[in-house]
Amino acid sequence: MLVPLGRLVRHPVIQGVLALGLLGAVVYSVDRVALWRALRTADLLYVAAAGLLTLPNLALDGWIWARAARPRVVMPWRTWAGATLCGCAAGFVTPAQLGEFPARAWAVPRADRWTLVGAVGVQRVMDLWAALAGGLVGVGGLLAADVLPAPTLWGLVVGATAGTLAGLSWVMLRPGRVVAWLRRWSRTRPAARRLLFLRDLSPLRVGLLLGATLVRYALYAGQFVLLAWAFAPSLPVGLLAAASGFIFFVKVLLPSLALDLGIREGTALFAFAQLGWPAPAAVGAALLLFVLNVAVPAGLGALVLHRRLALSSSPLPA
Structure with missing residues (x-):
């Protein structure tokens, strides 16, 4: 019996291999000797500073989720912090981090599971x-720096x-409309009942959570800048921040692989090649970003x- 190609590609083992x-x-496209030398001689002060930013990033991750679940589920900070870390561990070993x-x-314990799962979905949309x-x-x-090829296409x-x-902003600021639209269709009424918590999300609270999500991504960008400086401290901060935004943007556009390995580094x-910057700094910073934001929280x-x-x-x- 033949397995459909799409289903085969989505298999966790195949995803990991890809x-x-x-x-x-x-890594093979980079001078491995230069990359190893760069990793050994990286400025640990910058690496440590980037590592410290992981803590507020994780805290904001859990706080946004907990606030999205209110008032149907109210959690003390110890509960949502532990649950967030559990999600990191489960997401590490599941396709598209769905185990989260x-x-x-x-x-x-003893909470509305559908609200909690739905709040994770809301947070994923905000992350997008x-x-x-x-x-x-x-x-x-x-584009302003005139370093991207095919500027018209970009x-x-x-x-x-x-x-x-x-369009996404319009939908997120009107979550009640989403529930109302779902309730119009008989086949999705059970799903609409499970998403009733969306009606509790006022535009003010959604705006607050979107602002907190932007802060999280600013922390990601700050980490990438610091990690790049660990390998090449003379790189300009403005273009480094632009490169980090470009990296996250391309991750959204490209099909997701296991933990986005390879996509982030590639x-x-x-981006560094277009800017004329050293390749070991690009790959080294991206690898350390994966370690700090994915591997360490999962551990x-x-x-x-x-x-x-x-x-x-x-x-x-399951």
Whole structure:
């Protein structure tokens, strides 16, 4: 029996192989001796400063989710912090980090699971919105510097993205309309009932959460700038920030692989090549960004998840 190609490509093992293959191709395209030398001689002060930014980033991640779930689910900070780390661990080993949804909901005892899962979905949409907004700034900065090939094509991409961003903003600021639209269709009434928490999201609160999400992505950009300075401290901050926005933007446009491995590093390598900057700095900064924002939180989350599983008889939902 033949397996459809799309389903085969989405298989976790295939996703992992493709991601590792793409990452290997990116590393192979760089002088490995120079890359290893750059990693060994990186300025640890900049790396440590970037690592410190992981803490407020994780805190904002959990806070945005907890605020999106209110008032139907009210969590103390210890609860949402632990649940956020559990989500990081589960997302690390699942395609498109989908394990984050059930893991967060499972980690909050005696709560409305549908609201918790729905709040993660709301946060994902806000993350998409912030990545598109940051991407517009990044691509605009690189276009202004006249370093991107095919500027007309990129201008069309920017225009389409701006339209998408405007539409997404309209939808997010009117979550009640989404529920009302779903309730019109008989087949989606159960889904509409599970999304009733969206009616509690006022435009003011949505605006506050979008602002907090933008701060998270500013922290991402700051981390990338600091990590790039760890390898090449003379690089200009403005173009570095634009390059970071470009990287997140391309990650949204391209099909997702396991943990975005290879996409992040390949996009950084492309941006640095257009700017005439050293390739080892691009790949090294992107790899360390993955370690700080994905691997380290997943490792901490695995410890929290293991402890909670040991204390609970409830199995983790599939």
